Amino acid sequence: MATTSDVASLASAVGGDVVEVKTIVPPGTDPEAFEPRVSDLLTLSDADLIVRVGLGYDLWIDKLIIQLHRPEFQAGGRRSVDASTGVPVLEVRGRNPVTEDGHAHGLGNPHYWLDPANADAVTAIIAEGIIGLIPAARDTIVANRNRFLATLHERIVAWMQQLAPYRGTALVAYHNSWPYFARRSHLNLIGFIETKEGVAPSVAHLSSLIAVMRQSGARAILQEAYEPKNLSEMLSARTGVPLVVLAPTVGSVPEARDYLTLMDFNVGALARTLATASQ
Ligand SMILES: [Zn+2]
Known part of the structure; x- marks a missing residue:
């Protein structure tokens, strides 16, 4: 389960046929203004692994996780991946994760996936998360990631x-x-x-x-x-x-x-x- 379409797309690129990726924030809506619905709780209860953007961008998921009583989904938990873990964060502020107006630029600027070079770090931590749950899929996951990164690196040059x-x-x-x-x-x-x-x-x-x-x-x-x-x-x-x-x-x-x-x-x-x- 990915909180947003961006980490969902990177999780699909890495996971391939090994995983089924679902997204909570509907496409075309502002994830920074998102309020989870009761139905999201049901979707989340089926998840094996949570992939979040982190940096307070999708802090709302913690409310759902508390309601579900699934501590392994919490940040740092065994079934939780914070995709921002290996990313060099810009505009680091060290404030509350979410500012008083409800927007998530408190810890640092969370829009890191818009630098395509950051997909290296993001796919690494997602791959680690999937392999941790399904060790037998290691070779497939590593091959999927390498294939995706080869394409990405070519495209970055062109962009x-x-x-x-x-x-x-x-x-x-x-x-x-x-x-x-x-x-x-x-x-x-x-x-x-x-x-x-x-x-x-x-x-x-x-x-x-x-x-x-x-x-x-x-x-x-x-x-x-x-x-x-x-x-x-x-x-x-x-x-x-x-x-x-x-x-x-x-x-x-x-x-x-x-x-x-x-x-x-x-x-x-x-x-x-x-x-x-x-x-
Ligand atoms: Zn923003």
Whole structure:
């Protein structure tokens, strides 16, 4: 059982036929605003292994686990995988895992899967979790992971080539979902429409963001597929900077069917927008 579609896709890539992967957060919904339902408790009770994003992103699962009385599913438990374990975390803050407005950027930025190079560490810890439960499947799991990583590493080279002409380009985003993606692609995130995770901006914030965008020559406004578009559209109209809708999670746009197509979609959409913006 994977909390989100992103870790679900990586668990499927590693587990192959050995596992059946189910996801709790429905595709196309914002996992940071997710409230579990009673039916999720039933789904979870069938699980053999839990894979979570960690860093407070899917803290709601702990409530379900407590209700189920399954301590082995708890963080650190024998049937629990925290996919963030081996990932170098950005924006480490050491606050409560979930901030007072309910958004999970308290421990650090949780959107680490958007750097495709982090899939190495994520698939390693998932593979370890599956092999721990089914030692006989070790060779299959290791082979599945190696095959997936070979494809991924080839694609990373191609993705970075697609974005290479835009190295250092200034961008703004609606939500702070993209620091891992931006670091890998050498893009420069200079500001956010939200003043804090999950908090709508004031007029004063938007005015200063417009000034910063003009000063730094921002070339695109990144918009998460499931966030409201009206403010990004207003900002785009005021500055002439194009708006590009990206997929923060697998399933948040129809093209992002799995982990590889998620990256394909984001890199392609951003490269097309930046190519037009620089003409
Ligand atoms: Zn977030």
